[in-house]
Structure formats: structure tokens, C-alpha cells
Amino acid sequence: LSGLHPLSKLLASLALVAIFIRLPAPYDSSMAMAVFLLATLVGRGSAAPLARILLRLFLTAMLWLLAMHTLRFSPPYFLFRELGSLLPYAGRFALALGLVASWNRVFTKDEIYAVLVNWAVPSPIVFLILRSVFLVPQIQRRAVDVLVAYHARGERLESLSDRARALLRSVPTLIASVFSESVDASIALSTKGIFNPGPRTTMARLVIGRADVAAASLSLAGVAAILYITAE
């Protein structure tokens, strides 16, 4: 599964979510998902790697659906309704962060980069967006560390001036560290030859092979089967 084209993974994960949501009675879709997640956590032996891959596919599909929901595309009504009703504002924020992390485990940055560049999106723009996405959780984690340190030292954060002072003291350090890392990252980019003419040391060429066709067919067949069963 890990060798599949990212588009096949997306299609398979979408099919998986659709199948879960359309599970007929007496199986409850949310209960099925809970059992599935539990199996992933406690799974052993040969089932564990498969369960982990399925979990990643599921989370990737959720991220994709979240994107569609957010951008107001028109996914099938039942998926839209499930997401819309289950995701309150604060929960969606936490979910988005978690899904970005899960996405990171499903695809490598180079893989996403290659797919988008193959779709003729300018490579610097792709880099800018992806690099930002991967930096955001790091910055947030550091911001949380700063706040935890303030509390641990017993600093007062009750009044507006206390909180403003805390912000003024923490932001320069926070940002300076991010910029310093930018220098290291740019050296790595130059070494790989990215943004420069000539051959690159990384940049996998992704092709859709027979395994992808099989995965896509299985996904569509699964969705068709569950729709047929629930229509009966």
C-alpha cells in the first residue's frame, strides 16, 4: 500500500470513509470507526501494520473532506452532513492540526511536492505552502512551551499588561529561532539542487501502475457494494 500513487491512496481512503458511514444497521458507523481505531491501537502481529495503514488512509480522507468542506465544494450530501454536524468550531481546529500530522505520516513532503509539481503548480509556490504547513505545528508547540514555562515559573498572566509583556518577551525568541532554521533548510535545498537548474538529487517521478488501477477498482467496487447493500 505504501508504494501506491498518492491519488490511489486518496481514492482508497475516501472509499473507506464512505463505506464506514454507509454501514447498514445493526452496525453503527461511529461504533465501527471506534472499533477500527481500537484495533489499530491494540493490534498485534500481521494485522497491526495493516490497521495502521488503514488508519492513515482514513485520517487522510478526513483531511481531504475537511478541505472540501472548508472550501465549500460539494461532496456527497451524507459526507457533508456528517462532517458539518460532528465538527464544532474548536474541535475542527484541533482536528485540522491532528490531521496535518497524520498527513505527514502518510505522505513524505517530496511525494506531495512531486504530485503538485506534476499538476503544473509552480514549484516555489508548492514549496512555500508545504513548508508553511510543516512549520506551523512546530511554532505552535514552541508557543505552548513558552506558556508552560511562564506558568512553571509562577509568572503572573492575569492582567492585560502582564499578558502583553509575556507576548513581547516571547515573540522575538520564537521568531528568531524559526528564521535561524530557515537558513539551515535553505542550505539543504541548495544541496539537493531544488530551485536551481540541472539535475536534482531527489524528486521521485510518480507513475500510476497496475497496483494503482487495482486499488482504485477495489475502492470503487467497495463503495458500489455498500451502496447496493444499503439500497436493498
Add this chain to the structure above:
Amino acid sequence: VKSVTYTPFTWNFLAACAAINFGVGFLVQALKLPIYLDSIGTLLAAVAVGPVAGVLVGATSTILLTFVTAPTTLAYAVTAAAIALLAGALAKWGYLARLVPTALFGVLIGIVSAAVSAPITVYLFGGVSFAGADAVTAFLAATGKTILSSVVLGGLATDPLDKLVASVLAFLLMKRLPARVKALLAAPRR
């Protein structure tokens, strides 16, 4: 607009600026401060690299914010672009280089930001922006003002202060950038 050839460092710097918009905004929310500070990275990029770079950073951070806040945020990419273009243009008059011009132009950027955002809020979203200014807008609307004037006045009550603080923070950050970052930003771009 000055011509800039973007190096790998430039792109990394811009990505960091976009993430900073998001990260500082997160810290401000966590500290429950009555401002947004979600444009510091845009201001830094517009002045340090150029207005177009600022627009790229503003657009990228708006896309990121769209995914985790409200879908309506995407429409405010126009505001982010206006902020970046104005900040980049004001750099030649000492914006982010000297404190007094930074403070004055920060207020100006806030006024322009409010003016650009108001038509989007009114004509696309019926006066609701899902931001802190909504409370002021609702209060003004309740006093009998039109939605447009309520949104404009609500924006003017919050944006100039927000952009003033963001500009002063960006000014301090420009002064305290790590030496090797300053060297790379100042180096002739090939």
C-alpha cells in the same frame, strides 16, 4: 517594484513568515489579548524582500487560516495583499527602519486594512466577519447605523491598533534578526 531573484533562502524565509503569521496569532489567542497580530510575517516579508513577496506570504497564511478558522477567511486574502503592497511601498519612507515612521504608517496600514475589508464583510458575508470586530459592529448597528458604516467603524476601532502593535513588533524583530539571516537578506541575490 524592485526586481528580486528568489534564492532557496528567500523561499524558506517567506515560508517562515507565513507560519509566523499563524503562530503569533495562536500565541495572542492563547494569551487572550484583544488584538490579532496575524500579519507580522506579511509586514516583515514585504519590507525585507519586497511587496510581491509580502503578497505571497499574505495569501499563503490566509489559505492556512482558512483551513482552521472559518471558510470566509479566504476572501480576506485581498486585505492581506493590500497590507503587503502598502507596507512594501512605505519601506522607502522608513517603515520598519525607524520607530516613528513605523508607528505612523502602522496606523495608516490599519485604516487601509479596515477600508479594504469592509466591502468584503458587508457584500459577501452580510456584515459578519467572525472576528473580534463583530461585537463593535453589532453594537453600532444596534444604534441605528447602516451595516456598511457599522462595519467600517468597527474595523477602524480595531485594525489601526492591531496594525500599530504588529508594526512595532515587526520593527523590533527586524532589529533583532539573527546575524546570518540579516547577511543572507542583504546579500546580492543571484
